[in-house]
Amino acid sequence: MKPSPCPLHLTASIRRRSNNPAEAVLPTKLPILGMLPSLLANMYNFHEYSSVVLAGSGLNFNGDGPPGAGMRFFITCDPANIQHIFTTNYHNFPKGAEFAAIFDIMAGGLFTIDGELCRRRRVKFAGVVSSPWFTDRVAAHCCDKVKDHLLPLLARMATTGTSFDMQELMVRLMFDMTAMAVFGVDPGFLSSDMPPVDASTAMDTVMEVGFLRHTMPASLWKAMRWLNIGPERKLLEAKKVLHRFVVDTMDRRKRNGENVGHNENEEVVGDILSSYINDPDFADDDLLRATLINFMIAGRDTIGTTLPWIFYNLAQNPNIVSIIRKELSPIASHKAANGMGAMVFEPEDTKSLVYLRATLYETLRLYPPAHTERKTVVTDDIMPSGHEVHAGDAIFISLYSMGRMESLWGKDCLDFNPNRWLLEDNNKLKNVPSHKFLAFNSGPRVCMGKEIAVMQMKTIVATVMWNFDVELVEGQSIQPKLSCLLQMKYGLIVKLKKREA
Template sequence: MGGNWVLSTHKLDNPTTSNVAMMFPAILTVVSFFAVVLICAFSSYRRREEDKARPVPTYPIVGSAFFFWKNRGRFSQCFTELLRDAPSNTIKFQRPSGKMAIVTANPANVEHILKTRFEIYPKGDYNRLVMNDLLGDGIFNADGEAWKFQRKVASYEFNTRSLRDFIAETVNGEVVQRLLPLLRKAALQGKSSLDMQDVLKRFAFDNICKVAFGADPACLDISLPQSHFMEAFDTATYLTAERFFTPLPISWKLKRLLNVGSERHLSQAIRSVHLFAEDLMKRRNKELSLSSAAEPEDLLSRFLSLHRSSEGESYGDFVRDIVISFILAGRDTTSAALTWFFWLLSSHPHVEKNIELEVKRVIAARDEISSGFSYEELKEMNYLQASLCESMRLYPPVPSDSKEALQDDVLPDGTIVSKGTRVTYHPYAMGRMESIWGADCLEFKPERWLKKGDNGSLVCVAENAFKYAVFQAGPRICLGKEMAFTQMKCIVASVITEFRLDVDPNLKPKFVSTLTSGMSGGLYVKVVEKTKED
């Protein structure tokens, strides 16, 4: 009886043991899966705890697209608010592609990106893809050896004394022969609707064409309609920038593939821009071949000479892309900076008075009467330099700039960067950070840039380039910085001694951003000639 019981028990145990043995791999798989999920969740939690960047609201598939769509039209202001409230002035969000993006207003991070680890933060594939149709392989869109070659050539040319003097001479000519007569005419007619933003764009376009290409489009003649090229260039820069702000990048890529909608307009505008640049190159190259001058003055001629001697070809996409990059840098940035400067000046009369007194002291020190200002005279205008720096702190011509990480990294503030992440530093937001500029960061105060020199006079002292990244910093720092200040100082010094630009005191201008910044709707002023009492 007992034996039978044992036997029967053994017979009943066999199937159960067999079933457990068969199910064991499945059970192990399930347990392993949940273990991996728990480990990943814990790792992700620890990673978020270690990551110092504040995340932006994110949703499945679309990432942070809804959040930025809600804030369309005010990206600069939106980023400023987010960065100001983030503990380390750095935020992180997810793009619709699933990849992460980082935006920072932390000077230590900016130095890390632009200098310390410069080699792993190039412009990147996405930036080049977005801007390639317009800028091609020009210096502002190039990476690697292509960038190094153009940078080396341009750096040498920008540091020659002959070019510096040529720039000062050209700017003075445009001011004396065109800008001042135009303002005198507007003052005489009592016009109250002169758009200074348009005037400054026209001035800058004439000037960059003379300095860089040896051509004179004469756009500053307001009686003439805006050139077809300028309209095409405005369209091309606006629609190219729209690609960056599109929540779902696949949409502009499909439109480009099908050549419809905004991408069709962009293609047409870029074709006009390219034709203008190529025609400019051909005409300048022909003039160069007929000229007996030992050394050409304008930049285009210098590049054409260099390219012809090294490549056996006098023009091509390489030089064309350089032409377009210089137009973008020379026309849009200085005009944007001066538009906001004149608006700020209209509500800060004491700043205007200080600048005027400084300019008059420089003029009084001359040995002989002359029009315009020399390069040396402009360098002496420290209060004016400080005022321009302060204006660009609050309203930078390029409000943000992006790079792409080539490998995993950690920023100085502890923000974790994965390979392929777009990392953006934001000069517009940085100018509004109390942590950088103090409690008065929103005030327009040129005095913050001035220190007493050895002789007791006030001197404009440059800030740390990573704290004030308006002209970039590190190896890619703007080569045209001195040229820009020469042009801006010459315009302001000439205008401010003769005219007052009255602006509607109720104007609340809107800061807009494409590839560069601007003032929505323009800056309309009433030009008034100053009297002795003024």
């Protein structure tokens, strides 16, 4: 028995079942409840449903909840509209107060603010992520982590033939790597005894309850929060765990002795925290804590979610794996294996590899970890598609659907094909505008960690795929959980075989 097909691949078959998909799938608007019942009935299959609705309605759809519930929304995956929202008329589409309320655990952190404050905070963070001191440290720690922790663990799994959850391993790895970048402390979640990972589980809860908050009237989740019931109770517990993690890790950092230095401008450089801890703008403990949680989410959640999808796709496409190995081969021929007979590819080795990058982009096209963006309308506006939006409306941009639209990516839009990113001579990447490939966001709020993320993912994927064959365990169901992140609901169970040198 093979793994059951990923429901994320079903769009085409659903589309084929109806001659008029728009009529077949568009949400029904009822007199009192608006489209809420239709939306709730399809929530279990949120991504698939959004894609079919958007494909059936020309990439854009205006929706409505019950009158007076403040649930009027516009959902789009139309690149022209996305360019308008994220760049051309950016100031009319902030994230807004509702988004900030949903992610109150990051209150005041970069992800939840808008306007001039956001611009200033971006400048500050740009100073950190663009510092060679910082990027060198992140690169060095990534290599050490892969060499000293990931490889021995994988080698043991391969030798014993044990199946394991690759998603869990990748999330642990990215938690450690991100905590090292943020706090200068490695929590050691990726280790052979698999210690409890309360803080990582708490981050998952924030994203799962955040998703529920997006889908219901704000008054409802706020009432549940006030009563401390249901998912809100779970969220409160998760917040406590995360707050404790931040305080404990900051203490550990102090005890270890801060590992920081100074750059040529006499500025403090080291981990991210070192740039914030003595900044009077972050003197408020709550703001500092929210900011640190924000940075943990920026690194762990995105890369930790993407890596399992990369391995899922590679395990099903041996031809793509062969091309990646062929690209790595000249580098490997100049390197020596480590003491365990394994090859570790360092960031410098993989920097120029085009096909490997195309493989990462192809994964992010079909499986963007942040699958939906939310914006708010400040003043009434007309989209390039002609749709009207009104002050106070929510706009949802489905990155997930955008990667699966035939009108944007062609007939083979659902196929995993890194070649679509390459120019004819295969040596260069095509220039795909960010309003069509939105995985790293677009416009003034574009992701600030893209190149760091690519560097880390290349190091991990190259090293794993060179040293091991990855096989999916048969009979498992691969589907996304309901969360703001495109994580796999039941994980990704794999077996490894060690490759001969």
